Amino acid sequence: MPEVWERGADDEFAGRADDGSYDATARVVDARGVDDEQRVEAALRPKRLADFPGQPRVRDQLSLVLEAARRRDAVPDHILLSGPPGLGKTTLAMIVAAELERPIRVTSGPAIQHAGDLAAILSSLAEGEVLFLDEIHRMARPAEEMLYLAMEDFRVDVIVGKGPGATAIPLELPPFTVVGATTRAGLLPAPLRDRFGFTGHLDFYSSDDLAAILVRSARLLGVEALDDGIAEIAGRSRGTPRIANRLLRRVRDWSQVHGRGVVDLEAAHEALALFDVDVRGLDRLDRGVLELLCTRFGGGPVGLSTLAVAVGEEPDTVETVAEPYLVREGFMVRTPRGRAATALAWQHLGLTAPMDAPGAGAPQLPLDGEGRFS
Template sequence: MADRDEASEPEALDESELAVEGALRPGSLDEFVGQHKVRGQLQLLLQAARIQQRPSDHILLSGPPGLGKTTLAMIVAHESERPLRLSSGPAIQHAGDLAALLSSLTPGEVLFIDEVHRMARSAEEMLYLAMEDFRIDIMVGKGAGATSIPLDLAPFTLVGATTRAGLLPNPLRDRFGFTAHLEYYEVAELEQVVERSAAMLGIRLPAAGRAEIARRSRGTPRIANRLLRRVRDYSVVHGGDLDVATVSAALDLYDVDEIGLDRLDRAVLEALVRRFRGGPVGLNTLAVTAGEEPETIESVVEPYLVRIGFMGRTPRGRIAMPEAYAHLGVPHPDGALRFDDL
């Protein structure tokens, strides 16, 4: 019996972690912290659709990971009082995959496609007609005897999310009635996120502790909630109040420094500053040196380092800015390249 309990424990932990993630998501636009302009625009869009008793226009949400795109899609469905269907671009690799998904939608249903820019090209082309006319053409047969059969779809609302809006083809992007770009959060907004999450998790966290977590969260609510849970774990194991010293000790243990840089961020900066003497250096070379995939460096690490002024992107490659040298405690070389030199 003991063996069975031990074997089932990881699964129980996974379910608990998923439950926590879901519980921390705001359920309405009023509960959603930050992104004030986008929230106001969405509120108007959804209210107009509700008054006119029609599905909302298709919505495209772009921005870095962890800023709330999936949460906003769930809120759109909730406030529209419509069911939500979840999918992702990598899962739609054939036109038939998309046809099966679209044909099963109920009237007014909200379809959320995460990483919509990663759909197969054939599926994208089918989606054009579906978004515009709520119809798709099914090809039956092959070669000269192939026949196109039109299939009408129930009216639906597509909510697409992407971290790389520039990769979306123009015909697809133009079919979204509303496009919003989510920005990184300010520290004060992240403090509100941490305060709300701490209350929901039953954690007594003073204002100074909330500010410390917010300051190290890279402008991203998902990271703020994750760090809050790690701080909670540290407190459970080591005991004591969640004061600034405890919060700092917990985050230091998880390699999150005072401005939110983690191990990978520092590995990239160390390679750029020490190995390549400030650059310029190509993305692939930098990724190999840091031991990570180029896509991860480009989509996860670079946006934050560029935003805080530690890295520059130039036609010749990535360069380290003076602030990066100062943070690493490395003297800035007199001959280091600057934007003006490139």
């Protein structure tokens, strides 16, 4: 293998091998920016349940479970958190460990493809430790079956040998708590789902809750933010804190480069227009899907594969990234014959809806911008 050098400031030919070729990976990477971004992400996460905004039902239920376990001086029941991405499942898992004052082990379902992988993790857990399994529905079936026994009896059977001579050696585990997170609770097998003593479903946030999150995030980022700018960002964040914090950082960038260094209404408008986020939170992909539905396919219905090819994306991307929000907000409907644009989609694009469009001709209720009666 040819030798590779790092490129120096005054070395024009650094990185060139003996045969005159270059290795594309030979470069100097400054990791300070990555570390700063990670520190920002960590700083924006609430550390205690009392500081967790929104989700009052789940917060109160989880608080009861943890407080009861503390008073009994016992590990709490296993916890399952479900809901769409970006609503705070990982943050709540970190909060559980912080409230219990216990260490947390973090892994994910796709990373555990063999029972041996899970056995190695379980055998190294300390008493009372929290095991966070993200995307738990994607765990391999053999590992799931091992997890059943571990969660219920705090024991795993390690198989030694193969064939008729194989022997199962029981391994006792200290009590621990599994916190599972999933975006698709329906894919969890019933035996695994039933072993969780508490299940919490996270819903999308209201604009007021998102505004409170953004105020806190702006303070932690050291950014001056006005109420009108915060409200504008909150209204375009799809009810999702992760999106709200991401948009806040982009508006901050715009205000520091082109504005007055303040997150105000003007900065929010200009920055979100630059990043193709419209007043209803639709991005480039969302608008592309709706525009193709309305202009090229006459509003549909059209098949998912055809729609994905037309928009230049994979069918899975359209189905899992764009479609859930468009359906939830009433811009698109799923029919047995395919996807169809509603009258609201035509109206949002400034087009006249055909009479047979879903929702066309329905009485228009006096609603404000957030869907409440005005």
